[in-house]
Amino acid sequence: MVAKQNKQINDLIFKELIKRGYSLEGNTRIWNIADSKLWYLRPDQAQSFLDLENSEAYQKYLIQKEIDLINENMNFIIKKLKGETINLVDLGCGDGKKAVLFIDKLKGNVRMRYCPIDISDYMVEKALTRIRKTDVEEVVKFQWNISDFENIENVSNLLRVGDFKKNLFLLLGNTLGNFEINELLYEVRSSMKGGDYLLIGNGLDNRHPEEILRSYNNEEVNEFLKHIPMQIGLKEKDIKLGVRFKNSRVELYYTILKDNVIEFQGKKIVLNEGDQILVSVSYKYTKEDFMSFMKLYFDDVGIWTSPDKSYALALCKK
Numbered sequence: 001m002v003a004k005q006n007k008q009i010n011d012l013i014f015k016e017l018i019k020r021g022y023s024l025e026g027n028t029r030i031w032n033i034a035d036s037k038l039w040y041l042r043p044d045q046a047q048s049f050l051d052l053e054n055s056e057a058y059q060k061y062l063i064q065k066e067i068d069l070i071n072e073n074m075n076f077i078i079k080k081l082k083g084e085t086i087n088l089v090d091l092g093c094g095d096g097k098k099a100v101l102f103i104d105k106l107k108g109n110v111r112m113r114y115c116p117i118d119i120s121d122y123m124v125e126k127a128l129t130r131i132r133k134t135d136v137e138e139v140v141k142f143q144w145n146i147s148d149f150e151n152i153e154n155v156s157n158l159l160r161v162g163d164f165k166k167n168l169f170l171l172l173g174n175t176l177g178n179f180e181i182n183e184l185l186y187e188v189r190s191s192m193k194g195g196d197y198l199l200i201g202n203g204l205d206n207r208h209p210e211e212i213l214r215s216y217n218n219e220e221v222n223e224f225l226k227h228i229p230m231q232i233g234l235k236e237k238d239i240k241l242g243v244r245f246k247n248s249r250v251e252l253y254y255t256i257l258k259d260n261v262i263e264f265q266g267k268k269i270v271l272n273e274g275d276q277i278l279v280s281v282s283y284k285y286t287k288e289d290f291m292s293f294m295k296l297y298f299d300d301v302g303i304w305t306s307p308d309k310s311y312a313l314a315l316c317k318k
């Protein structure tokens with residue numbers, strides 16, 4: 001029996017499925033709609049990501065490693081920026097908790113203005129609320145806080161006003177890994193001027209995939225990502241989350257457990273039992289490959305890694 005779906009279909013997700021179609025891997029049809037734009041469309045989705053960040057595995061295997069690296073190397077960062085007047089441009093700010101580390105520690109050494117940029121208005125509001133409670137000199141609130149990374153060049157030009165000519169960009173929390181690395185690095189680099197800094201935090205491939213998968217293979221990840229298949233009308237009981245490490249990346253996908261037909265605005269998608277919908281990818285490079293990518297875009301690059309070599313923090317200067 002084929003289930004017919006037509007209610008409450010999300011236009012954007014449906015269109016992505018239609019546009020991208022499927023590819024075959026052996027006999028399995030893979031619908032690749034792994035685009036982070038689809039993960040934070042609604043407040044409840046964005047909040048599920050923040051809940052995931054609070055989960056034990058995510059805290060332990062990703063967040064704490066990044067925070068440790070930031071704290072351990074803060075003095076080096078301070079030395080580079082001492083006496084400057086900067087915009088702290090938080091790319092994909094989330095709820096702003098990482099930016100607080102910089103605001104607290106750079107205080108007294110650097111004059112700083114905070115500018116969150118995120119595709120999700122929910123995240124921007126969270127970050128603004130959090131940062132306003134700190135004693136940062138100024139918080140930039142304007143219509144461009146809610147922007148796609150594609151638009152960063154325009155936004156960063158608007159920020160270079162008054163004394164605030166220099167930017168420290170943050171791209172933390174493994175955000176780069178969710179993108180085609182050259183595309184995003186090119187976009188970010190284009191938005192920088194000579195003397196600007198970019199700080200990137202990203203997971204690495206330390207050749208222990210079972211360890212890498214631990215932070216992804218849990219119910220909180222499902223709670224975050226299930227919104228995507230469910231927003232095209234699939235029922236929770238008809239999908240199952242799978243996680244694998246393949247092609248230098250963690251792939252998160254839903255297997256369809258029952259044939260489904262989705263009809264929307266005169267178009268139809270047939271999902272067969274066994275089809276997979278790839279909803280998220282997170283690239284993990286070896287330290288050497290990661291360094292090579294950075295050096296393609298920046299002459300001055302420093303990389304620090306966590307003791308188990310599974311996380312990297314890179315400070316790049318243009």
Ligand SMILES: C[S@@+](CC[C@H](N)C(=O)[O-])C[C@H]1O[C@@H](n2cnc3c(N)ncnc32)[C@H](O)[C@@H]1O
Nearest residue numbers: 036040092093094118119120123148149172173
């Ligand atoms: C993995 S989270 C990291 C959040 C935060 N930087 C941290 O370290 O906790 C990625 C963030 O980037 C935002 N984001 C994802 N895709 C985006 C895009 N194309 N343009 C702008 N922001 C995006 C998300 O809304 C989310 O807040």
